Amino acid sequence: MLLAGGWGAMGGWGCRGPGAAQGRLQRFSYAELHMGTVFQLTLYAASEAAANQASELAFERIAQIDARLSDYHPRSELRLLEAHPAGQPLRVSEDLWEVVRSAQALARATGGAFDITVRPAVELWRQVRRTRRLPGCEEVERVLQRVDYRQVQLGIGGRSITLKRPGLRLDLGGIAKGYAADQALGVLRRSGIRRAMVAAGGDIAAGDPPPGRFGWRIGIDSLDAGSEGVQARVWLKNAAISTSGDTEQYVEIGGKRYSHIVDPRTGWGLERRTGVTVVGGKAIQTDSLATALSVLGPERGMEWIGGKRGVSARWVTMEADGVRCWRSAGYPAPGIPGESGDPAMDAQARKA
Ligand code: ADP
Numbered sequence: 001m002l003l004a005g006g007w008g009a010m011g012g013w014g015c016r017g018p019g020a021a022q023g024r025l026q027r028f029s030y031a032e033l034h035m036g037t038v039f040q041l042t043l044y045a046a047s048e049a050a051a052n053q054a055s056e057l058a059f060e061r062i063a064q065i066d067a068r069l070s071d072y073h074p075r076s077e078l079r080l081l082e083a084h085p086a087g088q089p090l091r092v093s094e095d096l097w098e099v100v101r102s103a104q105a106l107a108r109a110t111g112g113a114f115d116i117t118v119r120p121a122v123e124l125w126r127q128v129r130r131t132r133r134l135p136g137c138e139e140v141e142r143v144l145q146r147v148d149y150r151q152v153q154l155g156i157g158g159r160s161i162t163l164k165r166p167g168l169r170l171d172l173g174g175i176a177k178g179y180a181a182d183q184a185l186g187v188l189r190r191s192g193i194r195r196a197m198v199a200a201g202g203d204i205a206a207g208d209p210p211p212g213r214f215g216w217r218i219g220i221d222s223l224d225a226g227s228e229g230v231q232a233r234v235w236l237k238n239a240a241i242s243t244s245g246d247t248e249q250y251v252e253i254g255g256k257r258y259s260h261i262v263d264p265r266t267g268w269g270l271e272r273r274t275g276v277t278v279v280g281g282k283a284i285q286t287d288s289l290a291t292a293l294s295v296l297g298p299e300r301g302m303e304w305i306g307g308k309r310g311v312s313a314r315w316v317t318m319e320a321d322g323v324r325c326w327r328s329a330g331y332p333a334p335g336i337p338g339e340s341g342d343p344a345m346d347a348q349a350r351k352a
C-alpha cells in the first residue's frame with residue numbers, strides 16, 4: 001500500500017479545492033473511483049478553473065481506458081476480444097494494444113510469472129476466498145489448461161491481437177491501473193500542468209515535483225498492515241512506484257494465507273507473505289513488475305532484476321522467524337533521492 005503526498009492534509013474523498021498557496025501555484029487534490037480503486041490526482045495549478053478542467057479531462061481518460069480494458073464491463077473491448085473467434089486477428093485500440101504488448105513482453109521476460117491469461121485461476125481463487133475451501137488438484141489442472149500467455153499473439157506490423165485458443169480469459173488487473181495512471185498524468189501535462197501526481201491505489205505516476213520540493217514524498221506501508229504503520233519513504237519525480245502485497249486481499253485456510261496474486265505456472269495463490277515495491281520510469285512497468293516480482297519471490301526476483309537499468313525493487317517477506325527485507329541495487333532508483341539513496345541527498349530531501 002502506498003500513501004501519497006505528505007504535505008498538509010490531502011484532499012479527502014471527492015474534495016475539490018485549493019491547497020496552500022505556493023507562489024502563483026496552488027495545490028489541488030481530486031479523487032474518483034475507477035477500476036475498483038480510488039484514483040487520486042494531486043496537482044499544482046495557477047487557478048482553480050485550470051485545475052478543475054485538467055482533472056476532469058484526466059478522469060475522462062481513465063474512464064475511457066477502463067471501458068476498454070475492464071474484464072468486468074460486459075461490453076469492454078477486452079470482452080469483445082475474448083468473444084472474437086479463436087485464430088482470427090482483431091484490430092484493437094491503441095490502449096488495449098499498448099497494455100497487451102507490454103504484458104506479453106513481461107510474460108516472455110519472466111517465463112510466464114506474469115501472465116494475463118491467468119484469469120481462470122484468479123477466479124478460482126476468488127471462489128476459494130468466498131467458500132474458504134481449497135481446490136483439488138483436478139480443479140487446478142483444469143483451470144491451468146486455459147492459462148498460457150503464448151496463446152495470445154500480437155499482429156506483426158499492425159495493431160491486432162489473435163487469441164489462438166477458444167475459451168481464453170484475460171485479466172489486465174495487474175497492469176491496467178499503472179497504464180491509466182501514466183495516461184492521466186500525460187493528460188495533465190498536455191493541459192499545461194506538469195507538477196502533478198496520479199495515485200491509483202498501489203500504483204503512482206509522478207511528474208515534476210511540488211514547487212520548491214525535491215520530489216513527491218511517498219510512504220510505503222508495512223507488510224503487516226496496522227502493526228507498524230508507514231515503513232519507508234521515497235521521494236519521486238518523473239517516475240513511478242507500485243506496490244503489490246497480500247496486505248489486503250488474501251484468504252487464510254488452515255493457518256496458511258493465499259494471495260490474490262496467482263502463480264500462473266502452478267495455478268496456486270501465492271502462499272509466502274511478500275510485499276514488493278518497484279520504482280521505475282512508468283507506472284505500466286512498475287505495476288506489472290510488482291506483480292511479477294511477487295510471483296518470482298525475492299531470491300529469483302533479485303537475480304532477474306540485477307543489471308536491469310531504470311528499475312529497482314524491494315521485497316519484504318514474513319518468515320517464521322520474523323520479517324526479512326531485500327533491496328535490489330540502487331533502490332529506490334539511481335538519481336531519485338530516497339531513504340536508501342545517497343546520504344547527502346537524503347538529508348536534503350528530508351529538509352525540503
Ligand atoms: P492490486 O490489484 O491489489 O494492486 P496487483 O497490481 O499485484 O495488485 O495485481 C493483482 C491482480 O493482477 C490480481 O487481482 C489479478 O487480477 C491479476 N493477477 C494475479 N496474478 C497474476 C499474474 N501472475 N500475472 C498477471 N496478473 C495477475
Ligand code: MG
Nearest residue numbers: 174287288291
Ligand atoms: Mg500491480
